[in-house]
Amino acid sequence: MAHGMIQLVPILIVAGLFALLILSGLRGRSRHAVEYGLNGSYTGRVGIGAGIASNWMSAASFLGLAGIFYLKGYFAMAYVVGWTGGYVLLLVLMATQIRRFGKYTAPDFVGFRYESDTARTLAALISIVISVIYCVAQFRGIALLVSWLFGIDYMPAVVIGTSLVVSFVVVSGVLGVVRNQKLQYFVLICTFILPLMMLTRKLGYFWILPQFGYGEAITELQQQFDFNWSEPFADTTLFEWLALCFTLMFGTAGLPHVLSRFYMVPGIKDARWGVVWGLFFISLIYWSAPAYGVLARLFEARNGLTLNTGADAADMIVLSGAGLGGIPLWAIGLLAAGGMSAAFSTTAGLLMTGAASFSHDIYPRLIRPDATEADKVYAAKGFFLILAFIVLALALKPWGMIAEIAAFAFAIAGNTIFPAFLLGIWWPRANAPGVICGMLAGLLISFATLIAGDSVPFIAQLFPVTSSAFIGAPLVMIVMIITSLLTAPPSAAIRLFLCRNVHDCMDKQ
Amino acid sequence: MEETSTQRDPSFFRPHGTTMRREVLVIKLILAGWLVAIVGFQILAYLLEVNYSELLITDFIFINLPIQFWLSGQFLPLWFIILCVLFNIWMDRHSAQSLEGSLRFRIRPSSGEDE
Numbered sequence: 001m002a003h004g005m006i007q008l009v010p011i012l013i014v015a016g017l018f019a020l021l022i023l024s025g026l027r028g029r030s031r032h033a034v035e036y037g038l039n040g041s042y043t044g045r046v047g048i049g050a051g052i053a054s055n056w057m058s059a060a061s062f063l064g065l066a067g068i069f070y071l072k073g074y075f076a077m078a079y080v081v082g083w084t085g086g087y088v089l090l091l092v093l094m095a096t097q098i099r100r101f102g103k104y105t106a107p108d109f110v111g112f113r114y115e116s117d118t119a120r121t122l123a124a125l126i127s128i129v130i131s132v133i134y135c136v137a138q139f140r141g142i143a144l145l146v147s148w149l150f151g152i153d154y155m156p157a158v159v160i161g162t163s164l165v166v167s168f169v170v171v172s173g174v175l176g177v178v179r180n181q182k183l184q185y186f187v188l189i190c191t192f193i194l195p196l197m198m199l200t201r202k203l204g205y206f207w208i209l210p211q212f213g214y215g216e217a218i219t220e221l222q223q224q225f226d227f228n229w230s231e232p233f234a235d236t237t238l239f240e241w242l243a244l245c246f247t248l249m250f251g252t253a254g255l256p257h258v259l260s261r262f263y264m265v266p267g268i269k270d271a272r273w274g275v276v277w278g279l280f281f282i283s284l285i286y287w288s289a290p291a292y293g294v295l296a297r298l299f300e301a302r303n304g305l306t307l308n309t310g311a312d313a314a315d316m317i318v319l320s321g322a323g324l325g326g327i328p329l330w331a332i333g334l335l336a337a338g339g340m341s342a343a344f345s346t347t348a349g350l351l352m353t354g355a356a357s358f359s360h361d362i363y364p365r366l367i368r369p370d371a372t373e374a375d376k377v378y379a380a381k382g383f384f385l386i387l388a389f390i391v392l393a394l395a396l397k398p399w400g401m402i403a404e405i406a407a408f409a410f411a412i413a414g415n416t417i418f419p420a421f422l423l424g425i426w427w428p429r430a431n432a433p434g435v436i437c438g439m440l441a442g443l444l445i446s447f448a449t450l451i452a453g454d455s456v457p458f459i460a461q462l463f464p465v466t467s468s469a470f471i472g473a474p475l476v477m478i479v480m481i482i483t484s485l486l487t488a489p490p491s492a493a494i495r496l497f498l499c500r501n502v503h504d505c506m507d508k509q
Numbered sequence: 510m511e512e513t514s515t516q517r518d519p520s521f522f523r524p525h526g527t528t529m530r531r532e533v534l535v536i537k538l539i540l541a542g543w544l545v546a547i548v549g550f551q552i553l554a555y556l557l558e559v560n561y562s563e564l565l566i567t568d569f570i571f572i573n574l575p576i577q578f579w580l581s582g583q584f585l586p587l588w589f590i591i592l593c594v595l596f597n598i599w600m601d602r603h604s605a606q607s608l609e610g611s612l613r614f615r616i617r618p619s620s621g622e623d624e
Contacts (some may be wrong), residue, residue, distance in 0.1 A: 037619075051510045077577075084586040084589050085543065085589055086584070087540065087593065092539050092540065092594050092596055093536065093540075207572065212572050213540060214573075215578070215579075217569065218575060219570070231558055232555065232558055233554070233556075238555045242551060244546065245547065245551075269600075272596075272597050273597055275593060276590060279589060280590055281584040281591065286582075286586060290578070424521055427520045429520070483559030495518055499519055499525070504526070504529060504588070505519045505528065505529035
């Protein structure tokens with residue numbers, strides 16, 4: 001990872017990949033309906049799954065997870081389990097029911113279910129906060145990649161990365177590029193697995209399935225270098241592991257951009273099977289990510305290098321490990337291109353969703369009640385730039401590794417949106433005052449450690465920044481239940497809607 | 510439902526109607542399988558580490574991986590997929606039966622969408 005060196009071959013590969021995605025997106029405009037599975041066919045469900053997976057794959061999955069493994073060993077398994085297990089919650093408790101509501105965004109859902117504009121606006125604000133924090137993680141990934149590609153420092157790389165993201169969104173918007181999610185997932189999986197196969201083959205391990213082959217590296221590290229990956233709770237507690245894991249699961253089931261996938265799917269059956277395919281595609285990446293962290297540590301040990309505990313080095317371990325492993329530069333370029341593509345698509349989607357939330361839910365309600373449709377479009381464009389600037393400012397001095405920053409966004413979602421959806425779907429007595437108090441309590445819990453963690457250490461232990469929803473989400477639900485029971489019930493109309501349209505419980509009463 | 514009382518509202522812990530009762534039962538079974546696997550494996554790994562230290566846990570290799578790496582990193586995601594497939598199969602059968610019972614004389618749409 002020589003600093004100051006321009007990586008010409010990887011730059012060309014990254015540029016080529018983006019050109020391919022844009023051209024494919026231009027070509028896809030005419031067959032948009034088929035691409036998104038509107039025919040409800042088997043292929044369509046696989047496409048929905050690929051869409052869910054490519055929507056999900058970000059810099060946190062592509063770069064961050066391996067970095068956490070490199071530094072924290074088994075503790076990082078909480079990310080793998082949390083980010084996959086959340087889909088079970090999503091499928092059995094929410095996917096079908098959300099689809100039956102027929103609303104297109106999280107604020108729409110909250111506003112309709114709780115019959116409250118205040119709750120809707122609060123949900124929109126929270127969605128924007130989650131998007132911003134999630135984007136900071138992506139910007140960090142983009143900046144680290146730009147820094148490596150062009151051999152420049154992190155700070156200018158953040159600015160260049162932001163300019164590239166904004167340009168990408170503008171060019172895509174002007175040209176009317178449709179995101180080809182199947183192709184994008186195919187690219188991501190190939191750019192992630194192929195270099196890993198090359199690395200394990202070079203080591204003489206079982207390279208056909210490197211997801212299992214890397215186990216030999218753990219044994220070698222332990223036997224020859226006395227580096228023990230195997231003790232699961234040597235540096236952490238069972239509570240910390242479970243708190244992080246369940247926070248990520250609750251967050252997965254509460255992230256607005258994940259939930260919104262189910263509003264747009266044509267049928268309920270397609271939505272359900274799309275989740276299964278999506279989970280399978282996501283698991284392919286997560287079965288592989290630990291290998292990069294373990295192999296990088298082995299290459300370092302073989303070269304006599306000590307463990308580099310710096311956050312930047314750990315977040316770039318996928319690339320630096322591949323470099324130490326001696327695979328060709330073009331293969332490392334593939335990794336950089338995959339990481340860049342994952343971070344770009346996630347960032348673009350989140351910023352546009354945040355801007356739409358502002359122009360649709362906040363601008364006409366709080367700022368300009370007489371706004372026309374044209375005004376809203378201008379507001380969305382302006383807020384997109386403001387959001388990008390806010391994320392840029394936060395990414396200049398990030399407070400953690402990529403996966404940790406992303407986990408904070410999951411914690412907020414798990415403490416706010418997840419309880420609002422869960423009780424909104426499964427407890428008809430939940431009402432507007434309940435959800436408003438609950439979401440405010442969730443925000444307070446999410447930021448409690450940042451606000452008072454230093455002065456009250458107990459708060460930091462109970463609600464760790466990345467893991468607060470384990471205790472926080474049940475607490476928020478208790479707040480929602482108590483407040484709802486102390487105030488007037490929701491209207492008979494919405495309770496009837498839940499019974500008839502969402503739960504199909506009128507058959508044999 | 511027309512009355513203002515909320516006593517008869519269905520909920521997760523008080524499902525109404527055969528359809529919802531069955532669905533909630535399946536959801537509870539799936540969630541039980543999900544929870545027991547996640548928490549159970551971690552408690553198992555913790556107890557192995559506490560009681561046997563490195564002796565057992567580092568020597569217990571399964572498909573090339575230390576047992577806790579395999580259980581958490583490989584098996585649990587696979588288990589989640591299996592749970593999701595089981596849930597979907599049940600939902601498909603259940604919705605097909607409901608359709609047959611309630612819409613016996615209606616011609617099904619050509620798209621095959623039945624929910």
